[in-house]
Amino acid sequence: MDYIGLKEYLRAERLCVDKALDQAVTLIESELEPDIASAIRHGVMSGGKRLRPILCSTAYRECGGQAENNAYDLAASLEMIHAYSLMHDDLPCMDDAELRRGQPTTHSVFGEDVTMRAAAALIPAAARQALSSARNLECGALGATEVVQELLEAAGAGGMVGGQWLDLLGEGQTLNPKELDELHRKKTGALLTASLVMGALSAAVDKETVSALASYGRSVGLAFQITDDVLDATQSADLLGKNPSDVDLDKSTYVGLHGLDQAKEHARERIVEALSALESIPIDAPILSILARYVVERER
Ligand code: GRG
Secondary structure, eight states, X not given: OOXXXXXXXXXXXXXXXXXXXXXXXXXXXXXXXHXXXXXXXXXXXXXXXXXXXXXXXXXXXXXXXXXXXXXXXXXXXXXXXXXXXXXXXXXXXXXXXXXXXXEEOHHHHHOHHHHHHXXXXXXXXXXXXXXXXXXXXXXXXXXXXXXXXXXXXXXXXTXXXXXXXXXXXXXXXOOOHHHHHHHHIIIIIHHHHHHHHHHHHHTTOOHHHHHHHHHHHHHHHHHHHXXXXXXXHHSOHHHHTOBOOTTTTTOOOHXXXXXXXXXXXXXXXXXXXXXXXXXXXXXXXXXXXXXXXXXXXXXX
């Protein structure tokens, strides 16, 4: 697959993910007051790369999963957790951001109270979405509990929430390379890794394959974050569609710690690691290989 092929693949995947997300959001809308429901729609449906769900659906397919449409429903649960985290992350008590995905942040449109509640409502909704969709995949009802556990652990204190906590504590401090890696392994890496593990588990593959995909996910997750720092240092807020940057917020970054060239090299090394994890298992995963490279070559 060349660059044009990849762009087309990502576009087609995004359409399928967005369809599943639209259905999930429509269900939540029927259960909540209109202002909360509108804030949820804004937070979930306002663009984004959809990288986590695409990693999940691709891993599922490349692990031999056959029930593609149900896999997009499972993948949507990851984006629901991601969307809640961005809505909370942008609040004035955290990063105080005005712009996300080229649009006003959810609290800039709907206010802080509504955004806090809307984002919180997405957490149990995502767990329900993951459970009901995984049951329809090869893992069956028994395996579905493991899939949901993976999502909730990655989102929790040992994963994304714990990483966000370290991120907040680290404001105004210079973290050392080990501390910065730990922060991002939790804050960004845990959910990216869960995306792959959930795809693999729901296709009911063996333990070695799940563990190789987890290792691929950990390496890709770090490469993704390093590239985020590189983009922050080299692209405008307008092009990235978000502000403020971590440098504006006085946070440690890979570029600040290692310099631009070394940070890029560090990201490329993580991709070599990710590809070797894929090569260690007997599955044919051409798109996961290409996606690993896309993570460091993307422009936003
Ligand atoms: C109360 C401590 C505490 C935590 C609450 C807010 C929160 C939980 C977690 C936030 C963690 C966070 C913001 C992680 C995401 C980091 C990141 C790399 C975001 C950008 O992801 P992309 O580039 O964005 O995939 P798009 O817009 O493409 O979806």
